[in-house]
Amino acid sequence: MPDLLIVGAGPAGLSATNKAGQLGLDCVVVDENTSAGGQYYRQPPVAWANDRPSDRLLRGRAKIERATAAATFRLGCAVYGIDAEHRIWLDQDGSVERVEPACVLLATGAYDRPVAFPGWTLPGxxxxxxxxxxxxxxxxxxxxxxxxxxxxxxxxxxxxxxxxxxxxxxxxxxxxxxxxxxxxxxxxxxxxxxxxxxxxxxxxxxxxxxxxxxxxxxxxxxxxxxxxxxxxxxxxxxxxxxxxxxxxxxxxxxxxxGFAASTELAQLAGCTLAWDRGLQQNVPAYDEWQATSADGVFVAGEASGLGGAPVAECEGELAAIGVARHLGRISDAGAQRMAEPIRSRLRRLRRFASLLPRLFxxxxxxAELARPETIVCRCQNVTFERALEAVTHAGATTLNEVKTTTRCGMGWCQGRICGGLLPSLLAQRAGTGFDPASGFTARNPVRPVQVSSLAAIGRVEPSDHGGPGPDHP
Amino acid sequence: MDTLSKSAPACDPGQRLTADVVVIGAGIIGASCAFALARAGLAVHLVERDAPARGTSGACEGNLVLWDRPTSADLHLAMWSHQRWAELAVELPAQTGIDIEYDRKGSLMIVRDEGDVAAAQVKCAWLAAEGVPLEWLDQAGVHAAEPDLAPDIALAVHFPADAQIEPRLATAALVSAARGLGARIHNHEAVLSIESSEAATMVQTVRHRITASWVVVAAGVWTPDVLRMLGVDLQVSARKGQIAIVAGAPIKVHHKVMEASYMTTVANDETELQVAAVVEATRAGSILMGSSRLLTHPNDRRVDLEVVNRIVAKGVSLFPGLASGKVVRSYAGVRPLSPDHSPIIGPLPMAPRVVLATGHEGGGVMMGAATGDLVACLIAGRAAPVPFEPYLPSRFFSH
Missing domain, CATH: 3.50.50.60 (FAD/NAD(P)-binding domain)
Structure with missing residues (x-):
């Protein structure tokens, strides 16, 4: 099993991979996308020649090439589950497996925070x-x-x-x-x-x-x-x-x-969350090594707060050093020496990053835009009126309670869309009582996974099979 | 629409209140008790440390199934409850505007293994004698009822009266109806202590001190914690079950379809993981797959993906077409299991003004409607359609 499993091959994940490679860590990188780079360094398919690649594209390409040499890359591979012992379940094109890395780095980035306004579900x-x-x-x-x-x-x-x-x-x-x-x-x-x-x-x-x-x-x-x-x-x-x-x-x-961070994996791994002003949501709290409260679980980049790609890259490097230190591959003093210049760069970058949500x-x-008939949960076709009534009439104070009576968040997207827009919307429109920091409880599987893939494993009795079984220690 | 909670004057912290009955726990059982007691004209306070249906009732299937009941006592309560749910399915939406999604879809017990045939015959003879409608289906009958079942399935029993409700909505509707009848609902209000004398009881919550003639403890798997406040030790175990939700499978499931071995997993005392296939469709279009049973602690709501694998494998063996769908979600709940598998309903022998309503294991929704009525009969001193004795807590406190 690897020393480090990195979830997400964007700026944070790639920088962590390159640093981990320098430190001699055995590292596996997984990303749902079929090419590395994340949103920031998103690469076009190889088949499409690009006669005037941007600086960013070229920088990204160089980083990816270095990282590919330093670690095993598994692209098109989704993490569909994680538990408090940070056992991790992977789904690669319908082939599922469980891995148990010594450490895990969550570098899952952020996605656009959805906004509900009349017509927002129209194609286009x-x-x-x-x-x-x-x-x-x-x-x-x-x-x-x-x-x-x-x-x-x-x-x-x-x-x-x-x-x-x-x-x-x-x-x-x-x-x-x-x-x-x-x-x-x-x-x-x-x-x-x-x-x-x-x-x-x-x-x-x-x-x-x-x-x-x-x-x-x-x-x-x-x-x-x-x-x-x-x-x-x-x-x-x-x-x-x-x-x-x-x-x-x-x-x-x-x-x-603005953006929202996916925190399901961090929640399921048992990480303590803390309020982030820039993202207006709870995100995993971390220490000076990017380590979360869960032993062996690290976080870097937008997944733990807005900062932009340069911040994410510094955090990725710090996390890799933190992992090597955690595993005893480098001394504390050595780690501190390596981390110091990164930290001073990071301090300056973070100061600028903290200005962005204030400038923009x-x-x-x-929150004024949603009308009673505006859909707030696309998967289950729940209107704003019904979600609001769950608060104003039934007295719901958290998103989980709204879910109980409306089905918000029970659909295909597993609450990523309504979970991103409802807390602030309900807190502002329902008056006092609703907790804007509330979110859905994360549950495995965090991504849809093929029934046949799971059935193939589940059919095998644990006694006559050496791999992962139901009561496998 | 119910706006009473908004217009009611806010209470000062530590305010003293009086009531006829305090019900502790707003799951399906507590909600049903509060509704039945309020309907009997009693002043009810329903106290819940979280919000309605946030525990076991919010993580179950809403089965109204008779054939898995392990004892006659359970079956009689379930049959009464079955009738009550059919009535409530009309009454509750009219009173509260909440549709509890009652669906009398019937269930199929699939008898696949040779070994299950004899057990199923014995069980069905008993059920038929008790008045449960059922019919045996041969291979043609099975596949006429459920065309997407695995072709090799050649024997099943059809229970046409079995039904389903949406347990979260049913709980919400019962709470809302109770409130409409004057009950006070205290959400997010944990109980700190309980005192009980021969004449009265007192429940101290984080916000109120409520004096009442009776306390109903409907705290499910957390019942032992509540009883410990009274110095009473009673075992209610937590038996975890998981459900996997599948979308995108190109099949239709018309009934609740369950393996015959399901009734064994309900009735036995196995402590290791047990899995029996249960497959059904929801009104929203997805397919639910269960079931599992594993003894755990009351707050273990963690989904174990290895158990999901086992559930899914069993489900696919019944409906091969499920294989091309995707598991989009899974959730877990903890069933309150009494030492003898039957519900515990009635006064505590050492504190007779404290009435228990707990220990329904996986039958809380099934037996919930009648449990509320039975508690109301007990407290109001009225006769009930079933005898009280089989459910009384005194059976666990021999002298």
């Missing part, structure tokens, strides 16, 4: 991250006329990629304004390179004639069968006036109001 409405994945890995143009709405630098990255893919980007609807960002600008000026990076995303958009509308947000999406029009509104409106809406004809709406906050007004 998608998260900014999904649009990016379609363009980068599938080379699919997700629409012809696009509106990109949200808050933060990721919007501009995606808008630019849409533009390069030949999509007509009509407008970028940015919730933040220069005025709302003003109090944080002096601090931001201390990071000229990072600010230049942000401007670097916006300039080509402006040059291409894309309008960037600040202080505005999505109001609703409409269309018969699929998206035809997007309604936008100012974020703030007069106290009693309904906000003035503007209609934009579009067949693609990409939405990106997700507007609380988003």
């Amino acid at each position: 409405v998608m998260s900014a991250g999904s649009a990016q994945a379609l363009i980068k890995s599938q080379q699919v143009r997700p629409g012809a006329r696009a509106v990109v709405a949200g808050s933060g630098p990721f919007l501009y990255v995606v808008a630019l990629e849409l533009l390069h893919a030949g999509v007509h980007v009509i407008e970028v609807i940015e919730a933040a304004t220069v005025r709302s960002a003003l109090p944080f600008l002096p601090d931001s000026m201390r990071y000229p390179a990072r600010l230049a990076e942000l401007v670097g995303y916006a300039l080509p958009l402006l040059r291409a004639g894309v309008r960037i509308r600040r202080g505005a947000m999505i109001s609703s999406a409409g269309g018969d069968q699929r998206l035809e029009e997007v309604r936008v509104r100012p974020v703030r409106s007069g106290a009693n006036d309904p906000p003035l809406e503007r209609v934009i004809d579009a067949d693609l709406l990409c939405v990106g109001y 906050p997700a507007p609380p007004e988003l």
